[in-house]
Amino acid sequence: MTWANAVVQGILLGGLYALFATGLSLMFGVMRIVNLAHGDLSVLAAFLAFALGDALHVAAFPALLAVVPAMAALGYLLQRLLLQRSMRAGPLAPLVVTFGLSIVLQNALLEWFSPDSRALDIGGLGTASLRLSGAVSIGWFALLCLGVAVTVLAGLQLYLSRTGFGRAMRATSDDPETVQLMGIDHRHVYAVAAAIAFATLAVAGVLFGMRTTFDPSIGPARLIFAFEAVIIGGLGNLWGTLAGAVVLGVAQTLGAQVSPAYAVLAGHLVFLAVLVLRPQGILRTAGVLP
Amino acid sequence: MTVAVSRATPAGRAGLGGAILAAGALASAPYLFTSDITHTLVDLFVFVVIATMWNLLAGYGGLVSVGQQAYLGVGAYAVIALSVHGGVNAFLAVPLAALLTGALAVPLSLLAFRLHGGYFAIGTWVLAEVVKLVIAQIGPLGKGSGASLTTVSGYDPDVRVAYTYWLALAVAVVSVAAVYLLLRSRTGLQLTAIRDDATAAEAVGARVGRTKRLVYLIAGAGTGAAGAIVCLNTLTVQPESVFSVQWSAYMIFMAVVGGIGTIEGPIAGALLFFGLQQALSAQGPVYLIILGAVGIAVMLVAPQGLWGSTLGRTGFGFFPVGHTLR
Amino acid sequence: MNPLLIVEEIDVRYGDAQALFGVGLTVRTGETVAVIGANGAGKSTLLKTVAGLLRPARGRIAVDGRDVTALPAHRRARLGIALVPEGRRLFPSLSVEENLRIGAYRSAAGPWRLDRVYELFPHLAGLRGRSAANLSGGEAQAVAIGRALMSNPRLLLLDEVSLGLAPIIVRQLYAALPAITAAGTTVLVVEQDVAQALAVADRVQCLLEGRVALEAPASEVTRAAVASAYFGV
Numbered sequence: 001m002t003w004a005n006a007v008v009q010g011i012l013l014g015g016l017y018a019l020f021a022t023g024l025s026l027m028f029g030v031m032r033i034v035n036l037a038h039g040d041l042s043v044l045a046a047f048l049a050f051a052l053g054d055a056l057h058v059a060a061f062p063a064l065l066a067v068v069p070a071m072a073a074l075g076y077l078l079q080r081l082l083l084q085r086s087m088r089a090g091p092l093a094p095l096v097v098t099f100g101l102s103i104v105l106q107n108a109l110l111e112w113f114s115p116d117s118r119a120l121d122i123g124g125l126g127t128a129s130l131r132l133s134g135a136v137s138i139g140w141f142a143l144l145c146l147g148v149a150v151t152v153l154a155g156l157q158l159y160l161s162r163t164g165f166g167r168a169m170r171a172t173s174d175d176p177e178t179v180q181l182m183g184i185d186h187r188h189v190y191a192v193a194a195a196i197a198f199a200t201l202a203v204a205g206v207l208f209g210m211r212t213t214f215d216p217s218i219g220p221a222r223l224i225f226a227f228e229a230v231i232i233g234g235l236g237n238l239w240g241t242l243a244g245a246v247v248l249g250v251a252q253t254l255g256a257q258v259s260p261a262y263a264v265l266a267g268h269l270v271f272l273a274v275l276v277l278r279p280q281g282i283l284r285t286a287g288v289l290p
Numbered sequence: 291m292t293v294a295v296s297r298a299t300p301a302g303r304a305g306l307g308g309a310i311l312a313a314g315a316l317a318s319a320p321y322l323f324t325s326d327i328t329h330t331l332v333d334l335f336v337f338v339v340i341a342t343m344w345n346l347l348a349g350y351g352g353l354v355s356v357g358q359q360a361y362l363g364v365g366a367y368a369v370i371a372l373s374v375h376g377g378v379n380a381f382l383a384v385p386l387a388a389l390l391t392g393a394l395a396v397p398l399s400l401l402a403f404r405l406h407g408g409y410f411a412i413g414t415w416v417l418a419e420v421v422k423l424v425i426a427q428i429g430p431l432g433k434g435s436g437a438s439l440t441t442v443s444g445y446d447p448d449v450r451v452a453y454t455y456w457l458a459l460a461v462a463v464v465s466v467a468a469v470y471l472l473l474r475s476r477t478g479l480q481l482t483a484i485r486d487d488a489t490a491a492e493a494v495g496a497r498v499g500r501t502k503r504l505v506y507l508i509a510g511a512g513t514g515a516a517g518a519i520v521c522l523n524t525l526t527v528q529p530e531s532v533f534s535v536q537w538s539a540y541m542i543f544m545a546v547v548g549g550i551g552t553i554e555g556p557i558a559g560a561l562l563f564f565g566l567q568q569a570l571s572a573q574g575p576v577y578l579i580i581l582g583a584v585g586i587a588v589m590l591v592a593p594q595g596l597w598g599s600t601l602g603r604t605g606f607g608f609f610p611v612g613h614t615l616r
Numbered sequence: 617m618n619p620l621l622i623v624e625e626i627d628v629r630y631g632d633a634q635a636l637f638g639v640g641l642t643v644r645t646g647e648t649v650a651v652i653g654a655n656g657a658g659k660s661t662l663l664k665t666v667a668g669l670l671r672p673a674r675g676r677i678a679v680d681g682r683d684v685t686a687l688p689a690h691r692r693a694r695l696g697i698a699l700v701p702e703g704r705r706l707f708p709s710l711s712v713e714e715n716l717r718i719g720a721y722r723s724a725a726g727p728w729r730l731d732r733v734y735e736l737f738p739h740l741a742g743l744r745g746r747s748a749a750n751l752s753g754g755e756a757q758a759v760a761i762g763r764a765l766m767s768n769p770r771l772l773l774l775d776e777v778s779l780g781l782a783p784i785i786v787r788q789l790y791a792a793l794p795a796i797t798a799a800g801t802t803v804l805v806v807e808q809d810v811a812q813a814l815a816v817a818d819r820v821q822c823l824l825e826g827r828v829a830l831e832a833p834a835s836e837v838t839r840a841a842v843a844s845a846y847f848g849v
Contacts, residue, residue: 086589091354092354095354095356096546099538100583103539103582104579107576111579167714168718170707171718174710180669181667181764182693182722183691183694183767184721227409227413230409231405268419275404
C-alpha cells in the first residue's frame with residue numbers, strides 16, 4: 001500500500017472513529033459524564049448483532065434495525081436509573097460507576113460468548129472497492145462508513161440547532177435547574193441524550209464488527225480511540241470530533257505503513273503531541289456542546 | 291477561656307497503638323507460618339499499598355486516575371532492569387524502583403494535568419497504554435513476552451519468600467505511614483481544603499497545582515514500590531499482566547468499597563478484596579462481574595464506603611488526622 | 617373567587633440552615649403582590665419554593681385550589697407558573713430568540729408570542745440573533761422576563777428584577793408591567809427596591825429573617841411601618 005493510499009484509508013477510518021466518538025462527546029457535552037464503558041458498549045452492540053445472526057440468521061445490516069433501538073433503550077434506562085443517581089453523589093461517582101459497568105460488561109460478554117474473536121459477515125461488500133488511480137483504491141464499505149458518519153454528525157448538529165428538543169438539550173446542558181422552569185424535565189433530556197449517544201455507538205460498534213474482528217476485551221482500546229479523537233479535535237464542536245478522528249485515523253494508517261505494530265502507538269503519539277503543543281485541540285470553539 | 295487544639299482523641303491514640311501492634315504481629319508471620327501463607331499475604335500488602343495510594347490521589351487529591359498500572363508496571367520492570375541488568379541486589383532494587391517510578395511521574399504529570407475530570411481519567415489510561423507499548427519494544431526487557439527475575443535464584447526459597455514478605459510489609463507500613471504523616475502536615479491540611487473547595491482553598495493561599503502534583507508523584511512512587519514487590523513475589527514480569535487496567539479496577543474497588551477519603555478505608559477495602567479473591571478467584575469472569583456490581587452499588591448507595599459508613603462516622607479511627615478542640 | 621396562589625405555613629431549609637419559618641401568603645387572581653425585605657430575608661427562597669425548585673419541609677402550597685406541594689418544578693410550570701429567576705439565568709449557549717422560544721416549550725394558549733414580546737421590549741428585536749452570553753444586564757433582564765411570558769403564565773414570579781441594574785433601566789423594565797397585568801396575569805414580585813415595589817403592587821408583604829413581618833395593602837402602608845418591618849427595629 002502506498003503512502004497516498006494509506007492517507008485515504010486513514011480518512012475513511014477516521015469517519016468510523018468520528019461516529020464512534022460522537023456518543024462519548026455528546027454525553028460529556030450534555031451531562032458532563034465521561035462514560036468509561038463507552039467502548040465496551042459498542043462491543044456489546046456488535047455481539048448483539050452477532051447473536052441475532054447466530055440464533056435467527058439475521059444478516060448484519062438488517063440486524064442494525066433491532067440493535068440500534070435496543071441500545072438506545074438501554075441508554076435511556078441506564079441514564080435514568082443508574083447514572084442520574086450517580087450524578088448526585090459527587091464528581092467521582094459517575095466515573096466509578098461507568099468504570100464498574102465496563103468491568104461488568106466485559107466479563108459478562110466473556111462469560112456469555114467466550115474470549116473467541118468474532119466477525120460480522122458482510123460478504124463481498126467487505127472487499128469490493130473503487131479504483132481511483134493506480135495506487136489508490138477506496139473500499140465501498142469504508143466509504144459507506146464515512147458516509148454514515150458524516151450523515152449522522154450532520155443530522156445531530158441540525159437536530160441540536162434547529163429543533164425544539166435540540167434546543168432543550170442545549171439549554172439543559174447550560175443550566176439543568178432553570179430549564180425546569182420552562183416545563184422541561186432535565187432528567188428526561190439527559191436520558192434522551194444518552195439514548196442518542198448509545199444509538200450512535202451501536203451503529204459504530206456494528207460497523208466496526210463488520211470491518212474487523214472483535215472480542216469481549218477490546219472495549220477499552222476503542223474507548224481510548226474515541227477519547228483521542230475528541231481531544232485531538234477539540235472539545236466543544238461535533239465537527240472538531242470529525243477532524244480529530246480523521247487525524248487519528250491517518251496517524252494510525254501511516255504508522256501501520258512503517259510497521260503494523262506501530263499503528264496504535266502512532267495514534268497515541270499524535271494524541272500526546274496535541275496535548276503538549278495545542279491542548280485545546282485543532283478546532284476548539286467556545287461552544288458548550290462537543 | 292483558652293481553647294486547646296489536640297491532634298488526637300484518646301480513641302484515636304488507642305487505634306494508632308493497635309495498628310502498630312498489628313504491624314509488629316504481622317512481622318512475626320514468617321516464623322509462624324509456611325511460606326505458602328506468607329507468599330499469599332504479600333498480595334494483601336500490595337493491595338494495601340495500591341489502594342492507599344489510589345485513595346490519596348482520588349479521595350484526597352480529587353484526581354481520578356485509571357492509569358496507575360503504568361507505575362505498577364514500571365516499578366516491576368525497574369527491578370528487572372536494576373537487578374538483572376544493573377547487578378543491584380534484587381531486594382535493594384525495590385526502594386530504587388520506587389524512586390525511579392516517582393521520577394517518571396514528573397514528565398507524565400506534565401502531560402496528564404492538561405486534562406481534567408473524566409478526560410484526565412482516560413488520559414492517564416492512555417499514558418499507561420503508551421508506557422506499556424514502549425516497554426514492550428525494549429529487547430533487553432524481553433519485549434512482549436516479558437522477563438524473569440533470575441538474580442534471586444541463589445536464595446533458599448523459604449528465605450527468599452521471608453525476605454520478600456518483610457520487604458512487602460515494610461513497604462505497606464511505610465506507605466500508610468507516609469500518607470498518614472502527609473495528611474497530618476500542613477500540606478495535608480491544604481489537601482483537605484482543596485478537596486472540599488478548590489477555589490476557596492486557592493483564595494486562602496493553598497497552592498492547588500503544586501499540591502496535586504506532589505500527591506500524584508507520591509502515588510506514583512508508592513504504586514511503583516508495589517509493582518517492585520509484585521516482581522519479587524511472582525519472579526516474572528509480563529507487559530500484558532503488569533500493565534493491565536485490571537489493576538485500576540482493583541484499586542478503585544478497594545478504595546471505594548473500603549471508604550474514600552479516609553486512611554482506614556482503603557485498608558478495609560484491601561482486606562475485603564483480598565478475602566474475596568482468595569475465596570472466589572477460581573470463578574473467573576463471574577468474580578469480576580460481582581466485583582464491578584458491588585463497586586457500582588456501593589458508589590450509589592453508600593458512597594462513604596464500608597469504613598466511612600460505619601466506624602468512620604463515629605469519629606473513631608486508627609489514624610487520627612483531624613483537629614479536635616478541647 | 618378562589619385565590620390563585622395559597623402558601624400556607626411553609627418551613628424551608630437550605631441544608632442545615634432554615635430560611636423560612638411558617639411563612640404564609642395568598643395571591644388573588646389578577647393581583648400584583650410585592651414581597652420585600654433585606655438581603656437574606658428569604659424572599660428568593662419563597663419564590664423558588666412556589667416555583668417548585670425547593671420543597672418545603674412543612675406546610676402547603678396550592679395553585680388554583682390544587683395542592684402542588686409535592687409537584688416537581690417542571691410539572692408546576694405546566695400549571696401556568698413562570699419564574700423569572702434571580703440573576704436572570706439565561707442560557708448562554710442559546711441566542712436571544714432561542715431563549716425566548718424555549719420559554720414557550722410548554723406554553724398555554726394566550727397572547728404572548730415572539731412578536732408581542734418584541735413589541736413589549738423593542739430593543740430586543742435587534743438583538744435576536746445575539747448570544748445570550750453577550751448582553752447587558754438590562755437587556756438580559758428583559759429577555760428573562762420575555763422568556764417567562766412566552767409560556768403565557770397565569771402567575772408570573774419576578775425575582776429581584778432590579779438586582780445589579782441602574783435605576784433608569786429598572787424603571788423601564790417595570791414600565792412593562794401594566795401591559796402584562798392588563799392581559800390578566802397575576803404577578804408576585806420580590807424586590808429589594810421598596811419604592812419600586814410599592815409603586816406597582818396592590819398588596820405588600822415584608823419578610824424579616826424568614827418570617828412575615830408585615831402584610832398590608834400597598835396604599836395603606838406607611839414608611840415607618842415598612843422601615844420597622846424591613847430592618848426589624
